[in-house]
Amino acid sequence: MNGKNIFATRWGIIGVGACIGILAPLLQKLGNPGNMGICVACFERDIAGGLGLHRAAVVQYIRPEIIGFVLGALVAAYLCKEYRPRAGSAPIVRFVLGVFAMIGALVFLGCPWRAMLRLAGGDGNAILGLAGLTFGIWIGTLFLKNGYNLGRSQTTHTTAGWMLPLIMIGFLVLLLIFPQIEGQDKNGVLFYSLKGPGSMHAPLLVSLAVGLGIGFLAQRSRFCTMGAIRDVVLFGQTHLLSGLLALLVSAFLTNLALSQFKMGFAGQPVAHTQHIWNFAGMALSGLAFALAGGCPGRQLFLAGEGDGDAAVFVMGMIVGAGIAHNFGLASSPEGVGAYGVPAVIVGFLVCLFIGFTMRRKSA
């Protein structure tokens, strides 16, 4: 598979975005929660719940889509000789950015992927979220222009790059050994939801297959929802944006075809209408993604191709989900959690501190 990478062309990225935009609403049709055919943050949060890292009863499920994203990217990277184990670019900072990216996403109730899918499903609150996301990324670009930099990674052992893929295989094995039993909230070591978003999911094999397919395509095309906005703000480049817009259009059309489109602000699935916090939560997330160099999906695909620093970011997000629910930071359809507002403020302070202080010029 050497030679020109067709997925990295303009039509390649548009095709991949359109493909994701069709598959996500289909997953919703097959059982995933409303406007949540795919949500990287929500699904990692559900994995945290499935493992018992938090005990929010309504969001517990080892989501096969996430497992597929990492393993699909791994397969693509190996087939195309792009697997390159690397690590060591400020991992602990990436972990902290992952924690706050998740907290911001759970205040909004979705990652950039779900923000687009919510908009494509008619949820007006997503407009506030996407505006916040853009604002957060814009702040990130100011740091980037001023020399913000997490430093160089080093080539490392193949095994190091395999750690997150192996963890994902471990999750899959657990899911197969301890499958959901009708009416039970626990089987073996895994927790399951009996109601709420965690109880809603497409069949395991379908979720896994779609995850693998998207993981493969996204690794080849470098699809990134944060990069889409960042590249326009920073370079005036619309390459990645064209993929994101293709996702929006195709998800909108698919929702129309499946009668899943419902326009409005109130009563939208897994969403609240506190505009300021929809904006601020996603702004925090956008800033954290921009400082870490990729959206939550992209971090999974990078981890699949051997990037150990992206893997640390992913673990930060999973741990962040545990913190968000244990500390009452996460929102619910009723609104922002008890400590959600101070958490967003703390998150901003931490991200600004990182942005202002990590300006070591690479030699």
Add this chain to the structure above:
Amino acid sequence: MAATVDARGLSCPQPVIMTLDEIKKGQSNEIIILVDTDTSKENVTRAAESQGFTVDKVTSEGEGYRISITRGQA
């Protein structure tokens, strides 16, 4: 004498920022960029071409690529 930008080990979007900074300096008509991932190779190539540079040669070097670009169309 071509300017050299060493972007190896740096994650997105640093390689592109460094390449554009070198281009903006305007001192070199030929720039060599060292990167270590295919993503960086594609991004740098795309950015250079958008600035009116031509990609002359991309060769494998060590565990990455050596991209040589020159000002103007070929």
